[in-house]
Amino acid sequence: MNKVPSSELKSRLRRFKKHMDFHHSQWEMVVIFSKINQYYFTGTMQDGMLIIPQNGEATFWVRRSYERAVDESLFDNINPMKSFRDAKYDELPETVYLETEVVPLALYHRFSRQFPFKNVKSVDRDISTVRSIKSEYELSLMRESGKIHAHVLEDLVPEILKEGISEADLASELFSVMMKEGHHGVARFGMFDTEMVLGHVCFGESSIYPTYFDGASGNYGLSPAVPLIGSRENKLKKGDLVYIDIGSGVDGYHTDKSTTYMFAEKLPDHAVEAHYKCVDVQNQIAEMLKPGAIPSEIYDSIMGSLDDEFLENFMGFGKRTVKFLGHGIGLLIDELPVLAHGFNEPLEKGMVFAVEPKKGIKGIGMVGIENTFIVTPKGGECITGDDPGLIPIL
Structure with a gap:
């Protein structure tokens, strides 16, 4: 114990x-x-x-x-x-x-x-x-969680993805692997009346399906009664974008990470371009995560740098977009502060953020990335891996 x-x-x-x-x-x-x-x-x-x-x-x-x-x-x-x-x-x-x-x-x-x-x-x-300000003890647990996250999503998932597997079966196998690697077994949220077993496990347009969840992506889910985990009917096929956005945790402390995969075929060029633009945005935000920086100013700076064409379906899809670029994380996945309007107190060393620039694309799904960063004087320290995503599965 x-x-x-x-x-x-x-x-x-x-x-x-x-x-x-x-x-x-x-x-x-x-x-x-x-x-x-x-x-x-x-x-x-x-x-x-x-x-x-x-x-x-x-x-x-x-x-x-x-x-x-x-x-x-x-x-x-x-x-x-x-x-x-x-x-x-x-x-x-x-x-x-x-x-x-x-x-x-x-x-x-x-x-x-x-x-x-x-x-x-x-x-x-x-x-x-x-x-919101984590001690070295708390950060050590989050770093452990981040190692699990990186290993599972960047190293192990490519070996699990097989043609014909359903979202629900992938989620079940993914949960088992996460537990074996040391995940604490839950993904806790503070949002009122929010249930979440693992996260969003999606093939194709499932990741832009409408949801009550306050995030950029969606999920078909098992049924209207359980709009979680993944669909039993939606099965992986060649050309699909695979989108996995799940929480990891050790002794109560979470990290958050989203990774994408191209199954058997490359995505269209416009989708690949949009994805790597999101990766670039993540890296720009990470550089700003220093003590003294103002979350609302980070948000305004990034949003103001993006053109209208890219902003369409940025951080969601259609009318279902969210008004933030990242969120605090710790004992809950959705903690304060948030990289959004209204958060004007300066960042402090030891705060931790999940940064998640994403963009929905019709007919394809959600591209983009999410990783967890610790605020340091040199900028955000990523603790969940460094793969930019769109990992090809041949």
Whole structure:
């Protein structure tokens, strides 16, 4: 069992309190319910709540499983509870900070009956901001994930692609290979009510099929009830563009990568040209990922450099385009900050981005690329491989 070091947990809590003191000087209490944020601060995911007071020690109250929490976590204060009644707080402040993006209304009501505070404020953005700067411990896990990503997508997938294989069968085999290589087995997203097993595994126009997913590409999926994984009916044939956009992860920390392949035949010249233009855009963005750079300015600079013809179906297809070029990544694949309008705080060393310039092409699918980069003084350090994609499968 790889436990999150006690020093790491203490550092995270200390940085969070410092952030709250600076941005919300009157704060008195934060209560955390989401399992991802629980894991970030305590090193374990349980059914419980983490109470962080401005003054005094944070306490993790656990309903289920207290025994597992004690076994897994090096957090100092873990207490059992049967209900919120057991965890009553003596000096409750008027205002409590909660994760308003993820706490259901019913849970809020149950909690507030035992903790009768008067006001609630959101702490979501504050936690996301603190989490956006990765420690060396976190970066080491992401580098491990990136190695898995690069090896599987650049070295192993070309051996798996066979004429007649379906998207669903490829996804199943790909998941098995990823697990054998050390992938932690899930692809976690913060977007509300988003399910994702592995990612998008697509042949041809499947990659530009409409989807609720907030990304450039799409996926036929198994059915309307499960618009994920891949189609059983869409089978690989000569001339197909193969598009694979999947998450990898180690001990909770993700990387994101998209790779394309030309099966048995070269794509038309205009598609190849569009693809390598996307690769060039990725490399330009990577050079800008330095401490002090402003995400919105990176976005505007890149978008302003592209001509109208290329911008048609850039970052999507038809009316289904997204308004970003990359996103933060860590315990979730879709973290802050984002390379988009509205993100005006300067980048800091240790932030990590998935950069994904892509372009949909009618009759062919989604070309382009995605890799994961660490912000450094020399620019983005790619941790997911260096193959430019459109890998020929003969």
